[in-house]
Every structure is written in C-alpha cells, then in structure tokens.
Amino acid sequence: MTDQELVRRVREGDLAAFRTIVDQNKLAVFRLAYDMTGNRQDAEDISQEVFVKAYRSLERFRGEAKLSSWLYRITVNACHDHHSRKRWNAMRPDGQMEERDETPMFHGHAGDDPETAAERTMMQGHIEAALERLTPRERAVFTLRHYQDLSLREIAGILKISEGTVKSMLFRALKRLQKELQFYRKDLGVQRP
Amino acid sequence: MMTHWECEQLFVEALYGELTGPRRHQFDDHLAGCEDCRGAFQRLAEVSALMDHRERSEPTAAEWTAFWNELEDRLTAGAKTETPRNSILDRLRPVHISWAAGIAAVVLVAFGIVIGQRVGVPTDGDLGTHFSTAEKILLNERALNYLERSKVLLLGVVNGGFVEPTSGLAREQEISRSLVTEAANLRQELTAADEQRLKQLIAELEVILLQLANLEQTADIPALEIIRGGVERQGLLLKINLEQMRAQAPPVPADTARKPTTERKPI
Numbered sequence A: 001m002t003d004q005e006l007v008r009r010v011r012e013g014d015l016a017a018f019r020t021i022v023d024q025n026k027l028a029v030f031r032l033a034y035d036m037t038g039n040r041q042d043a044e045d046i047s048q049e050v051f052v053k054a055y056r057s058l059e060r061f062r063g064e065a066k067l068s069s070w071l072y073r074i075t076v077n078a079c080h081d082h083h084s085r086k087r088w089n090a091m092r093p094d095g096q097m098e099e100r101d102e103t104p105m106f107h108g109h110a111g112d113d114p115e116t117a118a119e120r121t122m123m124q125g126h127i128e129a130a131l132e133r134l135t136p137r138e139r140a141v142f143t144l145r146h147y148q149d150l151s152l153r154e155i156a157g158i159l160k161i162s163e164g165t166v167k168s169m170l171f172r173a174l175k176r177l178q179k180e181l182q183f184y185r186k187d188l189g190v191q192r193p
Numbered sequence B: 001m002m003t004h005w006e007c008e009q010l011f012v013e014a015l016y017g018e019l020t021g022p023r024r025h026q027f028d029d030h031l032a033g034c035e036d037c038r039g040a041f042q043r044l045a046e047v048s049a050l051m052d053h054r055e056r057s058e059p060t061a062a063e064w065t066a067f068w069n070e071l072e073d074r075l076t077a078g079a080k081t082e083t084p085r086n087s088i089l090d091r092l093r094p095v096h097i098s099w100a101a102g103i104a105a106v107v108l109v110a111f112g113i114v115i116g117q118r119v120g121v122p123t124d125g126d127l128g129t130h131f132s133t134a135e136k137i138l139l140n141e142r143a144l145n146y147l148e149r150s151k152v153l154l155l156g157v158v159n160g161g162f163v164e165p166t167s168g169l170a171r172e173q174e175i176s177r178s179l180v181t182e183a184a185n186l187r188q189e190l191t192a193a194d195e196q197r198l199k200q201l202i203a204e205l206e207v208i209l210l211q212l213a214n215l216e217q218t219a220d221i222p223a224l225e226i227i228r229g230g231v232e233r234q235g236l237l238l239k240i241n242l243e244q245m246r247a248q249a250p251p252v253p254a255d256t257a258r259k260p261t262t263e264r265k266p267i
C-alpha cells in the first residue's frame, strides 16, 4: 500500500492503517530520537510524541514529500523542543545552569572479557560526550547523514535548508567530533569495517 | 587544477559517497598530489569510522507492543484531552515559523558584520585599554554564557513556559532579575571595539529581561504577549544563535593557500 493510500485510510478513521505507518517508521523515528538525545528513555518518549503529533496533523500531509521525511521532520522538531525544555528545567533561580552529568551508562557485551568490556564502555562514553558537544542543528544533520544514511539533498528537504548549508554544517560537525576525539587514532585499531 | 579550498569543499560529499563523475576524478587527482588535503581527508574519514562504533540499545518486540498500546490509548482517548507533552509541542510551532520569518532580517544584519570573527580571540592592536588577553577571553566566555542562559529563558517564555501554568511567572522573573544584574556588569566591561556588537545585543536583551522582571505578578497576559512580540520582532533568539555560531567558528587557518573560513556563508 502506498503512503497516500495509507494516509487516506487513516483520515477515514482506520486505526489499523495508522498502525502500519507506525510499524513501518517506528524504528527510524526511534533511532533518530536516540541519536539526537543520546538517551533511550527520552527517545521512547519523543517517539510517542512524534506519532501522536503525526496522527493529529495528518491532514496537513500533502504527499509532496515522503511520509518518512515528514516524520523525520516532526522528530527533529520534537528533539529540539525536548532539548530546550531540558535546558529550561536545568536552570536555577539565579540564572545559572545546573551542571548535569548525563553520560549514559554502557555495558559490555556478553562474552566480552573485562578489559574489552571496559574499553568498549569507555569508547561509547567518549562518542556520546563528543556528540553532546555538537549544537542541536549540527547533531541533527550529522545524525541524519551518518546514522540514518539520508542523502544531503534529502536532509536539506527535511530541515528546509539549502544543500550548501547542510554540507557546511556537516563539515563543522565532523571537525568538532574530530577535535573531541583526537586522542583516538588509527593505531588504536579503529578502522571502517 | 583544483585548489585546496575547492578540494576541502568536497570532503563531505566524498566521505559519504555522494561525489561521482568528473568531480570525483578531479578530487582524487588533487588528493593524489596534495599531502595536506590527503591528510585532512584521512583524519575526517578516521573520525567517521570511529563514529560507526557507536552502539544503541533498541526496544524489544514486547516493548514495541507496549509502545503501540500506549500510543493507541493516547490516540483513542479523544483529541480533546490534550496531554501536557503534546501541548508543549504545539506551543513550539509558532516559534519555528517566526524564526524562519526572522531569518531575512538577521541575514541582512549578518552581511554587515565580519562573520567568523572569534569573540574570544582579540586581534592585534584591538585590545581593550586595560584588559589582558586572558581577562578578555574570560569576559567573552561570561558574555557567551550569559547569551546561552538568556536564550534558554526566552525560549521558555516565548513557548509559553515549560512549567505548569499555575506557578505563574515567578521562576521566569527571578531568573530575569539575575540576568539583568549580569547584563549591567557585562555592558560596563565590554569596551573593546570588536565587542560592541555583543554589547548591543546584551543591551537589547536587557530591555526585554527588565520588562519581564517587572511584570505584575498576577498573570499579566497582555504584557507577556508584548514581551513575546518584542523577542520575535527583534529576532533576539536568532541573533543569539548567530553570536554563538561566530564564537564557534574555527580560527582562520594559518595556511594562506586556503580560502579563509571566514568567507563561508553564514547559516
């Protein structure tokens, strides 16, 4: 069934059709939210928001873009909203920001020897910390290209910015990650699989 | 023959497999003959490979079923019973639109300004009369920190607050007062010629923050609307964003063969 057909059915009140939309897109939405926030619980909450929002504003979906792109866009906005709200909640009455330690906990895989598990945990922590250093917009662009494997053109369409802007933001994001992770070099055995 | 700068402009596309045809050949030719660009591209590829090692845990099938059940409950609970989570999402919408609308104005402002000039790094002969470099960097860090906190506050206000409406504006006002005090200090200390744009922005913010601090405690909705309007009309949030981006811009590379990063288009 095409996106248009599914959307038409949902508009007619067919909840099963909406479930199909959710099933087809939930993993992508969840992953994007996870990559944007670095937190699984937040990602689940945001995914709920995204689908509630999508359901209620489906009449605004005109079919000019892919349904998945439209959902990505809602997800990015929901993540920005989430970020602002978190910052606001972390603000003390004297206007200072509370220091938050949100470095996620990672656990080694079953079968890892303790040393490997520890290294793995440390590397995950460093990667998350580096991602935290990106601005929300840089993080959105990086995540959409690197983890969601969307083309620069698709990202431009989703974020409604020019392809050139996507490129320069992605370049900036990569340079920042490079700076944050400069102590990892090739000699540590990091190679593209 | 491709220049270093032109080559660097293609790094992102090349890295993600979006560079094809003759441009790819030109790119490869340049890399083959240029150690600098080859090294720079290699380092970018390394960090990209490192990011591939990121792991994330995903919901199990049972958790996805629970996810749908919760979603279904929310969808069928009726469109009238708006959840707080969703109302926050809805409130954010006008802000996105107004930010977009404000872009034109701010881009004009940006064109008149040297983009990429690092707020924290003084230029030769342009130091304040009595500030050492270290003091100046500290001052600029304070200023940037102030901008960030003002942004968080203004986002909260413009979006109707992220807290329960019953608590009124007490928290927003208390924070405003603290920030106004800081703004006054910063304005006195920002004296150098290259700090005047920052100082101006801080002064604009101060007016808005003062208005907010002085609102009558009894949910003064019309006055609050005026403040929101002021934030949007002046594009304050966008100006803060721009100022933060300037501070983040990488320093101009020493290699004069490269086109300076300061000439890149602003976002």
Ligand SMILES: [Zn+2]
Pocket: B003, B004, B007, B030, B034, B035, B036, B037, B038
């Ligand atoms: Zn070169």
